[in-house]
Amino acid sequence: MATFVDKFPDEAKVVQASFAVAFIALGIGALFGLIQALHRTNVLRVIDSVDYYTLLTAHGVLLALVFTIFFLVGLFTWAVTRSFGRALPDIRLTWAWFGLMTTGTVLATVAIVAGLFPQIPMSADVLYTFYAPLQAHPIFYIGLAMFIIGTWMAGADWFLAYREWRGENPDSRIPLQAFMVLTTMIMWYVSTLGVAVSVVFFLIPWSLGLIETVNPLLTRTLFWYFGHPVVYFWLMPAYLLWYTVLPKLAGGRLFSDPLARVVFVLFVLLSTPVGIHHQYVDPGIAEGFKFIAMTNTMFLLLPSLLTAFTVVASVEHGARQRGGEGYLSWLGALPWRDPAFAGMALAGLMFAAGGFSGMINAGMNINYLVHNTLWVPGHFHMTVGTAVALTMMAGTYWLLPQLTGKAVYSRPIGLLQVIMWFIGMVFMSNAMHRAGLFGVPRRTAEPQYQNFDFVAAVGSVGEIRMQIAFGSLLLFLSVVLFLFNVAATWADDRVDTPVDDTIPEPLSPSSGAPLVLDNLALWTGIAVLLVVLAYTLPLASIVNDAGLLGGSPTFPVTVSLEWVVDVTVGALGNLSLDSLAGVAPADAVADLVREVRR
Amino acid sequence: MSAEPDTEAGDVATPSGDAASENGPPIPDPESVDDEGYVIGSGRSGIVRRIGHDDFDPVGTLVLIAIYMVIVGAMWIFMYFVEFLGGDLTVIG
Numbered sequence: 032m033a034t035f036v037d038k039f040p041d042e043a044k045v046v047q048a049s050f051a052v053a054f055i056a057l058g059i060g061a062l063f064g065l066i067q068a069l070h071r072t073n074v075l076r077v078i079d080s081v082d083y084y085t086l087l088t089a090h091g092v093l094l095a096l097v098f099t100i101f102f103l104v105g106l107f108t109w110a111v112t113r114s115f116g117r118a119l120p121d122i123r124l125t126w127a128w129f130g131l132m133t134t135g136t137v138l139a140t141v142a143i144v145a146g147l148f149p150q151i152p153m154s155a156d157v158l159y160t161f162y163a164p165l166q167a168h169p170i171f172y173i174g175l176a177m178f179i180i181g182t183w184m185a186g187a188d189w190f191l192a193y194r195e196w197r198g199e200n201p202d203s204r205i206p207l208q209a210f211m212v213l214t215t216m217i218m219w220y221v222s223t224l225g226v227a228v229s230v231v232f233f234l235i236p237w238s239l240g241l242i243e244t245v246n247p248l249l250t251r252t253l254f255w256y257f258g259h260p261v262v263y264f265w266l267m268p269a270y271l272l273w274y275t276v277l278p279k280l281a282g283g284r285l286f287s288d289p290l291a292r293v294v295f296v297l298f299v300l301l302s303t304p305v306g307i308h309h310q311y312v313d314p315g316i317a318e319g320f321k322f323i324a325m326t327n328t329m330f331l332l333l334p335s336l337l338t339a340f341t342v343v344a345s346v347e348h349g350a351r352q353r354g355g356e357g358y359l360s361w362l363g364a365l366p367w368r369d370p371a372f373a374g375m376a377l378a379g380l381m382f383a384a385g386g387f388s389g390m391i392n393a394g395m396n397i398n399y400l401v402h403n404t405l406w407v408p409g410h411f412h413m414t415v416g417t418a419v420a421l422t423m424m425a426g427t428y429w430l431l432p433q434l435t436g437k438a439v440y441s442r443p444i445g446l447l448q449v450i451m452w453f454i455g456m457v458f459m460s461n462a463m464h465r466a467g468l469f470g471v472p473r474r475t476a477e478p479q480y481q482n483f484d485f486v487a488a489v490g491s492v493g494e495i496r497m498q499i500a501f502g503s504l505l506l507f508l509s510v511v512l513f514l515f516n517v518a519a520t521w522a523d524d525r526v527d528t529p530v531d532d533t534i535p536e537p538l539s540p541s542s543g544a545p546l547v548l549d550n551l552a553l554w555t556g557i558a559v560l561l562v563v564l565a566y567t568l569p570l571a572s573i574v575n576d577a578g579l580l581g582g583s584p585t586f587p588v589t590v591s592l593e594w595v596v597d598v599t600v601g602a603l604g605n606l607s608l609d610s611l612a613g614v615a616p617a618d619a620v621a622d623l624v625r626e627v628r629r
Numbered sequence: 630m631s632a633e634p635d636t637e638a639g640d641v642a643t644p645s646g647d648a649a650s651e652n653g654p655p656i657p658d659p660e661s662v663d664d665e666g667y668v669i670g671s672g673r674s675g676i677v678r679r680i681g682h683d684d685f686d687p688v689g690t691l692v693l694i695a696i697y698m699v700i701v702g703a704m705w706i707f708m709y710f711v712e713f714l715g716g717d718l719t720v721i722g
Binding site: 279280281282283286339340343344347348349350351352353354355357358359361362364365366369370371372383387390391397428429432438439442445530531532535538539 | 668669670671672673674675676677678679680681682685687688689690692693694697700701704708
């Protein structure tokens, strides 16, 4: 039986290559994650605490950007080719964006990992958010820029495929998977503008020494302009799989094609004008702008709740067709022993729980309680770390056979792996949320302080540390099993029928969807308008306040600590002690810094 | 919920089925399946009836979403007691 690799061998190679890069990043990122979890819980410290931030940066960049987005470009290439039923316009363009993205990834990763080797005068310990005035080596920013431009070219590739298909099918509805890809890319073009401006106009010239200062609030706001939509950029491949593949895996059909289109259009409109909700405690942005961002964010719950209904109803359809009965006992009729199904279903369940903490994060006054605590990593390990990552791993078990013509090496290992991930994340994420409520900070190598103990309302801090360490160990072992299974599949021989790759028609087909949903230009226009409304005044206010380039001293993490200490001591010396009456005296802090320096 | 076998949606897919219905070509031969019915992606091999659009009543989905909403509501009330009742109002203006 001909599957994807037989019909589109060239495209299958690109998708395989993209997945390969994604999985290498997953392996390295997961190892660094384990080292961090053991380090900050004080279970096992194999690295210096200064190197913690190098690993944290690598963990964030390799998993949140490289793993997710390389999987995305592979999945979208598969989806566009499959749903248009035609080869991509020019495979050289496809390889070109793959090459550019990979080169950018290698450059950025080298800059980060070089931080572990003192003899190499290069580092980029600026964390995934690369907030100025922390300054990375220029090739970190240049690598990131190449990576982003590569994704733009990939989008262009898919839009060219759409144009060719449209030329031959002037009156057809855009196939659902292609519609999802195109709308996601529109969102991506609108949102990456922010990070592109930040990196190309400010951070690269600044790291090269062409300009002396940047306005940290401006680059940080531009980062979050991109930083929230990027979470939907990770999530949309998972949604694509949940909407178009999960119902099939469950033995059913998608409940409603029009509803799926509405959800993706809502993400185009609402993903970007909400980024300021990541800056609720940022003192340079007026409360009113934050309130607008909060309102937009609450609207953004709508497409996710629509998804909860549509996807669960589609899965229920499968269960009923498989003989399921009753109000809840139908759940038992689902193919739980299929790792692709079980993984995606558990990922969806975890996403529902992530919705709880997401609603807390979104509310401005409640956010103050958990901001910058371990609660926040607890939240995003449920969403990107499970809803997205586990769906991608589970999806791989169904996709890889189509891309290689080889059956998955071991279904039981696959099943064990996805369940292990889920259980590991229940331990780690739940403990992180609770630790956050006690006030344990995030982004910290040694969250232990002299003469201060975190007070646990329920349980103990030690118990929470053990849960985090144990959970992270399960997660790492799950990745090891996954990578083994994938590598063994790749090394296997081809078989005639590696997988059942058909996707049935939705119960409510696209013919019932209003035509306006396919009007991509209209949605792009409205999305841009909403962004202009949400961001013009805050950005104008930030630039008015401190200028385009600001005046903050630079904190390069590319050079020795000594320089940073000098700047810090200088800045502390300039503080007015009067304004700090009653607070920890600045002199004491300055003394402490001098001591650290010695 | 009413359902009838072999409705307009096409033949029920079986491991030996040969109909290229709207659900696509037949699924793999059980011989090539390591554990019957559980080749990855073969959820439809367990289908025992066809349920069309008009026959499908997602009442189980309603139950699950109701449970979700009850949890959200209960946690919201719980949060009010824990975070606000004991302290002063949080000023946002």
